[in-house]
Amino acid sequence: MFRLDPGSGVPTYLQLVxxxxxxxRLGYLKEGxxxxxxxxxxxxxxxxPNTVLKAYKELEHKNLAVGRPGQGTFIAGxxxxxxxxxxxxxxxxxxxxxxxxxxAGLDAEGMEALFASSxxxxxxxxxxxxxxxxxxxxxxxxxxxxxxx
Amino acid sequence: xxLIESSGLAKRYxxxxxxxxxxxxxxxxxxxxxxxxxxxxxxxxxxxxxxxxRPSAGRISVLGGETPGSDAARRxxxxxxxxxxxxxxxxxxxMLNLARNLNLTWDEKxxxxxxxxxxxxxxxxxxxxxxxxxAQLALTIALAKEPDVLILDxxxxxxxxxxxxxxMGSLMAAVAEDGLSVIFSSHVVAELERIAxxxxxxxxxxxxxxxxxxxxxxxxxxxxxxxxxxxLDSSRIAVVQATRAGxxxxxxxxxxxxDDAAPAGWLFSPATLEDLVLAYLRDPKASVLPGPDLTAAxxxxxxxx
Amino acid sequence: MTAIAPAGGKxxxxxxxxxxxxxxxxxRRLARITWRQQRTALAAILxxxxxxxxxxxxxxxxxxxxxxxxxxxxxxxxxxVILLLQLTPVLAGLFIGAPLIAREAEQGTLxxxxxxxxxxxxxxxxxxxxxxxxxxxxxxxxxxxLRWWLRAEGSTSWSxxxxxxxxxxxxxxxxxxxxxxxxxxxxxxxxxxxxxxxxxxxAxxxxxxxxxxxxxxxxxxxxxxxLLRTVPHTRIESGGGYGYGVSFSRVSxxxxxxxxxxxxxxxxxxxxxxxxxxxxxxxxxxxxxxxxSYQPGSRYSTFQFIEFGWLAxxxxxxxxxxxxxINRRAA
Numbered sequence: 001m002f003r004l005d006p007g008s009g010v011p012t013y014l015q016l017v018x019x020x021x022x023x024x025r026l027g028y029l030k031e032g033x034x035x036x037x038x039x040x041x042x043x044x045x046x047x048x049p050n051t052v053l054k055a056y057k058e059l060e061h062k063n064l065a066v067g068r069p070g071q072g073t074f075i076a077g078x079x080x081x082x083x084x085x086x087x088x089x090x091x092x093x094x095x096x097x098x099x100x101x102x103x104a105g106l107d108a109e110g111m112e113a114l115f116a117s118s119x120x121x122x123x124x125x126x127x128x129x130x131x132x133x134x135x136x137x138x139x140x141x142x143x144x145x146x147x148x149x
Numbered sequence: 150x151x152l153i154e155s156s157g158l159a160k161r162y163x164x165x166x167x168x169x170x171x172x173x174x175x176x177x178x179x180x181x182x183x184x185x186x187x188x189x190x191x192x193x194x195x196x197x198x199x200x201x202x203r204p205s206a207g208r209i210s211v212l213g214g215e216t217p218g219s220d221a222a223r224r225x226x227x228x229x230x231x232x233x234x235x236x237x238x239x240x241x242x243x244m245l246n247l248a249r250n251l252n253l254t255w256d257e258k259x260x261x262x263x264x265x266x267x268x269x270x271x272x273x274x275x276x277x278x279x280x281x282x283x284a285q286l287a288l289t290i291a292l293a294k295e296p297d298v299l300i301l302d303x304x305x306x307x308x309x310x311x312x313x314x315x316x317m318g319s320l321m322a323a324v325a326e327d328g329l330s331v332i333f334s335s336h337v338v339a340e341l342e343r344i345a346x347x348x349x350x351x352x353x354x355x356x357x358x359x360x361x362x363x364x365x366x367x368x369x370x371x372x373x374x375x376x377x378x379x380x381l382d383s384s385r386i387a388v389v390q391a392t393r394a395g396x397x398x399x400x401x402x403x404x405x406x407x408d409d410a411a412p413a414g415w416l417f418s419p420a421t422l423e424d425l426v427l428a429y430l431r432d433p434k435a436s437v438l439p440g441p442d443l444t445a446a447x448x449x450x451x452x453x454x
Numbered sequence: 455m456t457a458i459a460p461a462g463g464k465x466x467x468x469x470x471x472x473x474x475x476x477x478x479x480x481x482r483r484l485a486r487i488t489w490r491q492q493r494t495a496l497a498a499i500l501x502x503x504x505x506x507x508x509x510x511x512x513x514x515x516x517x518x519x520x521x522x523x524x525x526x527x528x529x530x531x532x533x534x535v536i537l538l539l540q541l542t543p544v545l546a547g548l549f550i551g552a553p554l555i556a557r558e559a560e561q562g563t564l565x566x567x568x569x570x571x572x573x574x575x576x577x578x579x580x581x582x583x584x585x586x587x588x589x590x591x592x593x594x595x596x597x598x599x600l601r602w603w604l605r606a607e608g609s610t611s612w613s614x615x616x617x618x619x620x621x622x623x624x625x626x627x628x629x630x631x632x633x634x635x636x637x638x639x640x641x642x643x644x645x646x647x648x649x650x651x652x653x654x655x656x657a658x659x660x661x662x663x664x665x666x667x668x669x670x671x672x673x674x675x676x677x678x679x680x681l682l683r684t685v686p687h688t689r690i691e692s693g694g695g696y697g698y699g700v701s702f703s704r705v706s707x708x709x710x711x712x713x714x715x716x717x718x719x720x721x722x723x724x725x726x727x728x729x730x731x732x733x734x735x736x737x738x739x740x741x742x743x744x745x746x747s748y749q750p751g752s753r754y755s756t757f758q759f760i761e762f763g764w765l766a767x768x769x770x771x772x773x774x775x776x777x778x779x780i781n782r783r784a785a
Contacts, residue, residue: 251570
């Protein structure tokens with residue numbers, strides 16, 4: 001059921017979480033469905049069982065799943081669904097932005113990087129994390145010359 | 150409980166020191182990867198833990214204070230040596246019988262069902278099995294004696310990628326089922342990150358790195374930027390290794406200050422386990438052992454790179 | 455102190471036996487796997503006397519009406535067989551003793567065998583003691599067959615006089631069994647110490663040959679203090695030469711092991727070198743006699759027991775040393 005992308009840089013447990021969420025979004029998983037056991041998952045993916053446990057714990061934390069001892073982990077909640085009309089409108093807005101960025105001369109990777117960092121900033125601020133300190137961190141009285149090979 | 154605890158452990162073969170000054174405390178309940186280049190001392194360390202070798206100096210104890218090779222230790226450890234030694238002239242089923250009669254605890258049903266799942270016929274002679282099947286048979290035997298820990302010496306070495314995946318999947322399933330600890334050695338780093346949650350790096354017979362993978366990864370980052378001089382606050386950041394790729398320089402740094410911004414023109418990015426291990430292996434002098442806290446280092450101290 | 459675990463043959467049930475700190479893997483189970491691993495070799499050992507018996511019957515059977523000793527070809531064949539048989543004990547060491555540990559060391563399976571629940575001493579003893587006992591029994595059986603065969607039809611090669619010859623003494627049941635077990639335990643120890651099959655085999659042959667030669671030529675003569683008797687009717691010439699008028703067996707009885715003769719005073723003391731160059735009259739005057747040193751034929755059985763005794767004791771010692779060696783060292 002799960003597939004991993006080793007080169008994506010996203011931690012394995014998060015990939016599992018996202019795949020469950022995606023399955024929920026697309027309707028492949030419904031409330032009450034049982035998620036694969038830890039044993040089945042690690043056998044198929046050859047990953048550390050703690051990773052799967054962590055993913056399932058995260059799903060519990062997000063109120064998407066609940067573990068029943070001796071029986072397994074079951075889907076318990078739903079993602080807030082965004083209706084198809086609203087999704088269409090959001091898509092249009094995004095395409096406008098892409099067009100603007102393209103006109104400004106930003107290439108695809110630049111757009112992705114810009115989007116990723118903006119999203120990160122937004123989530124940080126929304127979730128109450130400390131904003132990143134701007135400016136360079138100059139050395140005070142000690143210096144270390146970074147000798148570069 | 151510590152899986153393996155050693156203090157000043159060393160092993161010498163005639164004139165060569167295979168292992169030196171090895172002081173370790175590997176906690177149980179983990180999947181431990183022991184990495185290092187060939188000849189780094191991995192097999193020596195694992196053989197010492199299994200009781201097949203006696204130390205030339207220092208001490209080692211396993212599973213919370215047992216002497217390696219003692220009755221209690223041997224019973225609780227499932228050991229698969231390099232190249233999965235088995236008796237070639239016996240059939241797979243006879244090999245199981247042999248192991249069953251050599252052990253006090255034995256789960257015959259599970260061993261047989263495991264072999265059946267893997268498609269290994271009991272009537273086939275061991276020397277006619279493929280490399281992957283032999284490795285799985287050896288693992289089955291080690292698991293069937295219901296150990297507390299599995300010690301595997303380069304279990305993937307002669308396996309093709311599919312066999313490797315199957316072996317690891319099978320191993321992880323056993324860990325999930327029984328709550329076993331595992332320590333395995335490997336000189337291939339690429340696939341470790343998904344499997345190991347504790348890392349030990351050996352290089353040229355010395356311990357270079359030992360720690361929880363999550364902690365290690367959170368402490369290390371890659372700093373990328375143009376070459377040339379750069380100013381770093383040595384009390385907050387330590388350069389482990391620096392390499393050049395074209396006009397760019399990559400430094401592997403160790404820092405406990407997660408939120409510091411990079412110096413001007415440089416960029417932080419997370420380090421992968423592979424980055425980490427390769428960087429340390431390239432510089433045998435570098436070492437990180439659990440303990441010293443970087444932020445406790447005095448400010449204002451000049452550090453020569 | 456050693457608590458044998460309760461009947462471990464209960465299939466897959468998880469026993470509480472392992473929680474008992476001094477529980478050991480029972481001998482019975484070790485014996486089962488020893489049999490499986492050694493059965494080919496042991497069957498061959500047992501088959502050997504049977505095969506040999508048949509071969510002997512063929513060679514010794516009278517052809518037509520001629521007596522055995524009239525056929526030089528068969529006499530020659532018999533001599534050849536006797537010589538070959540001298541080599542058989544060393545085969546036990548070469549092919550069973552030396553490879554026992556050395557081959558497993560070379561193939562790496564020691565790393566499997568020595569990391570299971572059974573300890574090394576138990577593992578070794580189980581693979582050694584039954585094999586050694588079986589070897590000794592088969593060797594004794596073969597020795598009995600040989601004794602019958604060599605004396606068949608009154609062949610002159612085995613006589614009361616020739617029985618002390620090394621090639622015959624060695625083939626008696628007790629010495630033969632002793633040499634076989636010694637060869638095995640020697641191979642075992644050398645295999646455990648050297649850890650490589652071919653060098654261990656070579657060392658086994660070398661040590662065995664040295665021991666056998668030393669025993670046959672020197673040690674066997676002295677198991678018991680030899681008897682000294684004067685030979686009557688001898689003629690001693692000037693310069694110390696002498697000739698015999700009677701056969702030795704008149705003095706010693708049948709089947710003696712002659713160790714040597716020399717000139718001596720009436721009380722038995724030997725003459726010094728200078729005293730040998732006297733004229734014949736001087737010898738007569740001082741009643742110098744020819745003294746002979748020998749082991750009487752009546753001691754033949756006793757000597758076999760003595761030889762078996764020290765060989766068996768040495769074999770046990772070598773096995774004990776092997777236990778020490780394997781516990782001390784690495785796999």
